[in-house]
Amino acid sequence: MTIAIAHQTKTNERRGLALRIEGVGKTFTSAVGAVEALRPTSVDVAAGEFVCLLGPSGCGKSTLLSIVAGLEAATVGQVLAGQQSVSGPGNDRVLLFQDAALFPWLDVQRNVEFGLRQQGRPHAERAEIAQRLLTQVGLGGFERHFVHQLSGGMRQRVAIARALATNPRVLLMDEPFGALDALTRDQMHADLETLWAASGQTVLFVTHNVREAIALGDRVLVFSPRPGRIVHELRVALPRPRALEDHALVDMAAELLAVLRRAEL
């Protein structure tokens, strides 16, 4: 994937707080009882920051992301996006899953244009934005393809282009590359990093993969097993782009894995 122009908007221009997670906790209650998914958790995320949420399955990572997305209500606490208290989904935040969840009846370009169409943006503008993003994610020439004609990696690229089309301030990614093979995932990491660096967007990225967290994050927040809470925070100062096999990255991953194992106790 190539990006013709390296935008200079990056992180420093839009400094400030993108997200403030204030004592957010979640207990699910049902007929069979209550499950505390997330202990009250507080995190500040700077504008333009790439933060990874790392923890074992069931520790409440997806729950926290859904609350930030406004799809799930917190039991306690609140999320501020910019200055606004989150009370539902908004154009400023987009959630991306492992399953790309594209519309099979729309071609690639119309999938990317979907949010723009909902916003009532004119045809020419929609087409121009979709074209630019599809080129950026390496899918120039696939505009008229349908979802079933694409590989898993390509579908995820379309999903990323669709998420970016409306230019959200915050990108919420829930194990987006979990279903991809190792080589495709490596390439997706590199491409996501390039897109993020060019856009200045804030990313909250959920993973249970230690190396993935270190490869991508400015900061990694480590969760304990359920009920989840943040037990460790790691700032990753390694230069970018990072390769999963870099020695410094591998060493850091080993240390972080030890932290995770201790959190299991």
Ligand code: ADP
């Ligand atoms: P993770 O994404 O870290 O794997 P989740 O946030 O999906 O964890 O889930 C955390 C806990 O909350 C799990 O025990 C899960 O079963 C429970 N949980 C998640 N969503 C619901 C729900 N809608 N109703 C009841 N329990 C839920």
Ligand code: MG
């Ligand atoms: Mg999850």
